[in-house]
Amino acid sequence: MIDCKPVNVTTAFVYRRASRSGLFYHLRIPKSLLRFPFRRMRIVGLTGGIASGKSTVSNLFKANGIPVVDADVIARNVLKKGSGGWKRVVAAFGEEILLPSREVDRPKLGQMVFSSDSKRQLLNKLMAPYISSGIFWEILKQWVKGAKVIVVDIPLLFETKMDKWTKPVVVVWVSQETQLNRLMERDGLSEEDARNRVMAQMSLDLKRSRADIVIDNNGGLDELHQQFDKVLSEIRRPLTWIEFWRSRQGAFSILGLVTSGLLVCKQLN
Ligand SMILES: CC(C)(COP(=O)(O)OP(=O)(O)OC[C@H]1O[C@@H](n2cnc3c(N)ncnc32)[C@H](O)[C@@H]1O)[C@@H](O)C(=O)NCCC(=O)NCCS
Ligand SMILES: Nc1ncnc2c1ncn2[C@@H]1O[C@H](COP(=O)(O)OP(=O)(O)OP(=O)(O)O)[C@@H](O)[C@H]1O
Structure with missing residues (x-):
């Protein structure tokens, strides 16, 4: 019964x-x-700078059974051939950003937007509604599935003010020197291109000052794993009722309930 x-x-x-x-x-x-x-559901914000190690950390979360919503993956889907985002971006930037397959030539578009503030802002403006709704649906899916803790990995978490929705905010921090070296090595970029990409984001030191938890990823992977274990035990605890009512989820529940x-x-x- x-x-x-x-x-x-x-x-x-x-x-x-x-x-x-x-x-x-x-x-x-x-x-x-x-x-x-x-x-x-605890929504943990994971952010940092380009090549600071967010994906490396989010893979550790996944390996420990915590679902991760990855904004870069959503942003990639949004630019797939024929999608709404693709149409708007092609209309604004022209067909020259397309490969013969008509998929977006990502390195080419990257080259354009990371060397021009106005073009980057235009791209952000065009893609933002698709990315934020994609993130929202992924979070909702996890909530419906009954996840107690999820991680949202958003490179531009502070820039887009989405940090208000997440608690705690974990920042993966590295010095600018380490960041540039890892970026050049991983993506085979020149120093100038790597600097342009780093400068296109809020400074990592400022992000660190706004973090609830900082992971210092200047050392090797062993050091990273040690720090990660502490973070994992902190965030695994589901939200208490007090935290829930103080969060925006709580506000939404009240609104839903009253309505x-x-x-x-x-x-x-
Ligand atoms: C310009 C694009 C096509 C370049 O693609 P590419 O495959 O070379 O890079 P990828 O998508 O893997 O991004 C790598 C990193 O660049 C940084 N980055 C991406 N977009 C931006 C941006 N608009 N502003 C600042 N940094 C950015 C992030 O740290 C990201 O992790 C792509 O980054 C893109 O579509 N960017 C706009 C969407 C966006 O804002 N993505 C960030 C998700 S919040
Ligand atoms: N502790 C570490 N020691 C050595 N190399 C590392 C360490 N952490 C990450 N890396 C390497 O640095 C590079 C950047 O890491 P990663 O891809 O995780 O960064 P990211 O923040 O997700 O980048 P993006 O913003 O471009 O998505 C990768 O090649 C990764 O293997």
Whole structure:
């Protein structure tokens, strides 16, 4: 038999009113459904600078069973041939950014936008709505699946002000020298191109000053793993109810609850 006990005072009130009126006479509302809006999920923000080691850290989270929403992957999907983002970007930048296959020539577009502030801002403006809605849906999917903790890996977390939605914010920090060397080595870039990419982002020192947790990734991988283990035990703890109510998730739950409560009451009167 389905357990349909109410889960807290507010839902109990709505539930009782609805039951008394006979609205739910034939309905059996499962407890899990009543609890749904109150599912607490910790959304950890992971950021840093280009080539500071975010993907290396997010792979460690994945290896430990924590789902990761990767903004770079979403941004890549948004630019796939024929998608809405692709159409807008091609219309603005012209067909010269396309390969013969009509996919975007990413290195070419990168060269254009990382050497011009105005072109980069234009690209950001065109892609932002697609990227943020992609991130939102991925987070929602994890929430529906019942994840207690997820990590969102967003290189431009502070620049796009999405840090307000995440707690804690983890910044993977390296010195500029290490960053440039790793970037040049990984992507085979000249020093000038690597500098342009680093300068296109908020300074890593400023990001570090705004972090809740800093991972210093100047050392080797062993050192990184040691720091990661501490971070993992800190973030694995699900949100407490106090943290939940203080978070934007809590605000959304209240809004959802008040709206549905009003709708039910309107039906009853
Ligand atoms: C310009 C593009 C085509 C270059 O593609 P490429 O394959 O060479 O790089 P990739 O996408 O792997 O990005 C590598 C890194 O560059 C940095 N970066 C990417 N876009 C930006 C940007 N608009 N501003 C500053 N840094 C950026 C990030 O640190 C990212 O991790 C691509 O980066 C892109 O589409 N950028 C715009 C979308 C965006 O803002 N992505 C960041 C996600 S929040
Ligand atoms: N502790 C480390 N020691 C040595 N190399 C490292 C370390 N951490 C990361 N790297 C290397 O540095 C490079 C950049 O790391 P990674 O790709 O994880 O950075 P990222 O922040 O995800 O970059 P992007 O912003 O471009 O997505 C990679 O080649 C990676 O293998």
